Amino acid sequence: MQTHKAKRVEITIEAVMESRLTDALKKAGVTGFTVLPVLGGSGRSGAWNRSGQISRASGMVQVVCIIKPDRLDDLLDSAFAVVERHIGVVSVVDCEVLRAERF
Amino acid sequence: MDQLLSLAAENLISPIILSFVLGVAASIARSDLSIPEAVAKGLSIYLLFAIGFKGGVSVAAHGIDGKLGLALLSGIILSFVLPLIAFALLRVMTRMDRLDAAAVAAHYGSISIVTFVAATSVLESQGIGSEGYMVAVAAAMEAPAILSALWLVARGGGSGSKGMDSTLMREIMLNGSIVLLVGSFFIGWATGEKGLAEIAPFIVSPFKGVLCLFLLDMGLVAGRGLREGGRILRPGVLAFGVLMPLIGSVCGLGFGLALGLSSGGTALMMVLSASASYIAVPAAMRVALPEANPSLYLTLSLGVTFPFNLTLGIPLYVAVAQMMSGG
Numbered sequence: 364m365q366t367h368k369a370k371r372v373e374i375t376i377e378a379v380m381e382s383r384l385t386d387a388l389k390k391a392g393v394t395g396f397t398v399l400p401v402l403g404g405s406g407r408s409g410a411w412n413r414s415g416q417i418s419r420a421s422g423m424v425q426v427v428c429i430i431k432p433d434r435l436d437d438l439l440d441s442a443f444a445v446v447e448r449h450i451g452v453v454s455v456v457d458c459e460v461l462r463a464e465r466f
Numbered sequence: 467m468d469q470l471l472s473l474a475a476e477n478l479i480s481p482i483i484l485s486f487v488l489g490v491a492a493s494i495a496r497s498d499l500s501i502p503e504a505v506a507k508g509l510s511i512y513l514l515f516a517i518g519f520k521g522g523v524s525v526a527a528h529g530i531d532g533k534l535g536l537a538l539l540s541g542i543i544l545s546f547v548l549p550l551i552a553f554a555l556l557r558v559m560t561r562m563d564r565l566d567a568a569a570v571a572a573h574y575g576s577i578s579i580v581t582f583v584a585a586t587s588v589l590e591s592q593g594i595g596s597e598g599y600m601v602a603v604a605a606a607m608e609a610p611a612i613l614s615a616l617w618l619v620a621r622g623g624g625s626g627s628k629g630m631d632s633t634l635m636r637e638i639m640l641n642g643s644i645v646l647l648v649g650s651f652f653i654g655w656a657t658g659e660k661g662l663a664e665i666a667p668f669i670v671s672p673f674k675g676v677l678c679l680f681l682l683d684m685g686l687v688a689g690r691g692l693r694e695g696g697r698i699l700r701p702g703v704l705a706f707g708v709l710m711p712l713i714g715s716v717c718g719l720g721f722g723l724a725l726g727l728s729s730g731g732t733a734l735m736m737v738l739s740a741s742a743s744y745i746a747v748p749a750a751m752r753v754a755l756p757e758a759n760p761s762l763y764l765t766l767s768l769g770v771t772f773p774f775n776l777t778l779g780i781p782l783y784v785a786v787a788q789m790m791s792g793g
Contacts, residue, residue, distance in 0.1 A: 379752045448756045449752070
């Protein structure tokens with residue numbers, strides 16, 4: 364089957380920043396993304412677990428978007444402006460999609 | 467003194483406090499006991515709705531006096547001023563840098579609605595009346611402290627602060643807890659005793675049982691915070707977590723007496739001034755001061771000040787308010 368090259372960007376960020384990030388992505392022309400709940404983890408800021416969180420202050424979410432390679436820089440510039448000073452991880456991996464016109 | 471000891475003992479062996487203690491103990495012992503996130507959220511929605519509704523019904527029953535506006539203004543002033551006191555104390559008592567001290571200070575100017583709910587429960591069980599509009603005062607005290615903290619950071623050069631934008635302001639003012647509390651207050655006010663009678667089996671009878679479960683969850687969270695963030699609680703930081711609520715309560719007492727509130731209302735003003743936020747302010751601090759250390763302010767407000775207020779603070783404030791206001 365014919366597949367097409369794309370970039371999958373995963374941004375794990377504090378839940379309080381979710382709407383700011385997705386707004387920035389939309390402004391950068393990225394209209395397709397998926398927001399996933401994060402169950403827990405550990406990093407430079409210590410261990411974290413979703414259970415028992417009484418507010419969104421210390422919760423995390425992951426925003427995943429798949430885009431054409433030529434749009435990656437715009438997306439990263441927009442995302443970086445939001446996440447620069449916050450706890451989180453931004454990663455980019457190569458992927459392939461079936462329907463290129465959707466990205 | 468006898469009354470204070472008796473009230474403290476009665477408070478300590480209440481199901482509410484013991485549920486909290488169970489949560490802390492289970493968490494420190496690394497039990498797998500946990501309240502599912504959605505259940506905890508449901509419990510908090512129930513408590514906020516019930517407390518707001520009952521406050522509104524109380525205002526409908528007793529009417530509004532001129533003190534309402536003054537009480538709201540007092541709450542706002544306290545919320546602006548308490549962070550300044552907390553900030554000065556932190557800089558003297560601890561080695562916290564300006565950014566962390568300002569973020570912690572914001573928590574101590576804002577309020578803990580669960581401490582407020584627990585205090586109203588204690589007052590009810592003691593048969594002590596209070597002004598129903600204290601719920602509105604609680605809502606008014608949520609946000610001003612955040613502005614004080616941002617001012618403190620800006621005054622020091624502003625490094626580390628992302629400031630207050632319109633989105634953050636909207637998020638703070640329309641925080642779900644505030645909307646629910648104020649909204650249910652107005653529903654209670656509009657429908658009065660008749661409205662309360664219609665839903666009393668839901669919001670009055672199960673209230674304390676639900677509060678027990680919620681405090682069990684709070685105990686689990688506080689215990690986990692202490693277990694993971696305990697190392698940051700150096701003597702100066704720990705002392706601040708106990709001293710600041712006492713200072714705040716004295717400020718609240720002054721305002722309560724000056725306004726001529728009832729002994730219950732004065733006690734609630736003390737509780738509001740003594741409590742530290744762990745819901746609205748931490749979220750705001752993560753956005754506005756992202757480089758401040760969240761484990762510092764969450765461990766202090768939730769692991770030190772909240773348990774102190776819940777176990778010893780509330781009976782102390784109630785007894786002092788009764789003594790000073792002649793209740």
